[in-house]
Amino acid sequence: MRLALVLAGRYPDLRGSQVLVQQLADGIRGRGHAVHLVTYGAVASGRPGPRAGRIVRDLGLVVRLWRTVRREAIDLIHAHNYEAAIASLVVGRATGRPVVYHGHNALAEELPLYFRARRARGLAHRLGRLLDAHVPRRADFCIAVTEELGEILRRRGVAARDLTCIAPAAAPCDAAAHGPRVGSEALVCYAGNLDGYQNLGFLLRSFARVRARVPAARLVLVTHAAPGALRRAVGPGVEIVRAASYDEVRARLDAADVAVSPRAERYGFPMKLLNYMAAGKAIVASAGSAKGLRDGVTGRIVPDGDEVAFAAAVVELLSDAAARARLGTAARHAVEDPRAWDGVLDRIERVYRNVLAARSAASTDPEASAPDGLGVAAE
Known part of the structure; x- marks a missing residue:
């Protein structure tokens, strides 16, 4: 498979989302797939949360993803979080590529935390609920990092058969031996x-x-x-x-x-x-x-x-x-058991294959439903 992993963020970086996406890219690439990371690149770090400057970067992300999909003949787009999902849905619809949305958070709960004023927090909550209700369900399939997030996405419109919950696991590099504790007190x-x-x-x-x-x-x-x-x-x-x-x-x-x-x-x-x-x-x-x-x-x-x-x-x-x-x-x-990380990669690969199979079936028979096994939420 030829895959684009998309993240609307600075890269490389030490933030948890960037680390997870890098580990997934390395792990999936290690299984013989062609993986292309599409991010903001090594831009200057800025204040976290929503701000006007991100709009320019998000537009650049759309262009960068479009070019990658065309140049590399991408089969499937794997989008991490909301801005990446919106960019991926735009490019996916325009190019006919399926999109897998990987949710790291519920925006209605997180977005207000970037504001201090009560009114701003209320508006942020409503905007977050709107995005929670409309972005994930437009993807071909959704992955949530926790059961709690999976439940909230189901309540906000994602069909149960189009969602699975896959918690991250420690990648082999994380489980590598740490150094001995250096002398310190408390x-x-x-x-x-x-x-x-x-x-x-x-x-x-x-x-x-x-x-x-x-x-x-x-x-x-x-x-x-x-x-x-x-x-x-x-x-x-x-x-x-x-x-x-x-x-x-x-x-x-x-x-x-x-x-x-x-x-x-x-x-x-x-x-x-x-x-x-x-x-x-x-x-x-x-x-x-x-x-x-x-x-x-x-x-x-x-x-x-x-x-x-x-x-x-x-x-x-x-x-x-x-x-x-x-x-x-x-x-x-x-x-430290490597089977946990291998299990994460197994399940993500299965999502990719099932989404591509469903898209192929739909292209030959518009009335065809998703094949059994696409909804892997019960695993």
């Missing part, structure tokens, strides 16, 4: 972007409670992004590190005693969790982002929004090296 690490949905204000407030009980505790926020206004919000014991490479992220994570995921948004899949687990870290996560964790087995899960419980879980782990080792070892074992 070091807590957050590794990820600084967007509003990450709930970093909650994390900073929780960490202030940690410091009240463990004065030597330190929190490092490792990110690819410019800290902006967040730098003014950090308190004592907090450091923001702008990493230039994934190796630097890994080194900072290896040095930590506890890794944290404060995000409460439930519909996406925080790729940082796979990184934390592969690194063998003791993890504290809010319930909304605790995808794949088992409380007390592979991490500690606390209720969304509960600063006291979050801080208490961090303090408990900082004071108990044996518990950190037990949770970290179990977390690593949970993600």
Whole structure:
């Protein structure tokens, strides 16, 4: 197969979506398919969220995708998230190529988090609901990264037979051996972007409670992004590190005693969790982002929004090296089996083949329905 994987974002980059798309491209290419990544390219990073400048980049993405489809005789377009999906639907309709939509988030829930004013947040929510209801269902097939996202897409118009939920798994490069823990005391690490949905204000407030009980505790926020206004919000014991490479992220994570995921948004899949687990870290996560964790087995899960419980879980782990080792070892074992990643690639390949088979059948018999097995949601 000749495939175009499309992402409306800067590339290369250390954001979770970019990492996932790169890993999928490498994995699918390794199975003998021709894979072409279509992105914004190595543009300057900017403020996250909606802004006028993205419109120009999105128009450029349409042109770039059109040229790739024509030049490379692409069979199928695999679009990640909304702007890429809109560009892909435009090009797909114009060129007769099928489109698979890969949803990483529910826009009605995420979009308001980029705004402060109440009215702006309300308008963003309504716009997000509109896009949730109209973009995914126009693709030939949909993949959701979580069951929660799959359910919301079904409620907003995607037919159950046209949707499957495929959670990410640790790619072999993620599960590679991490370095030994470098000597540090009471070091807590957050590794990820600084967007509003990450709930970093909650994390900073929780960490202030940690410091009240463990004065030597330190929190490092490792990110690819410019800290902006967040730098003014950090308190004592907090450091923001702008990493230039994934190796630097890994080194900072290896040095930590506890890794944290404060995000409460439930519909996406925080790729940082796979990184934390592969690194063998003791993890504290809010319930909304605790995808794949088992409380007390592979991490500690606390209720969304509960600063006291979050801080208490961090303090408990900082004071108990044996518990950190037990949770970290179990977390690593949970993600190091390569069969999980192979299973992700198997299911995505199956979606591709079924979509192409359905498109071929429809071209020869307009009354033909999708073949059995296209709706793989029950797998």
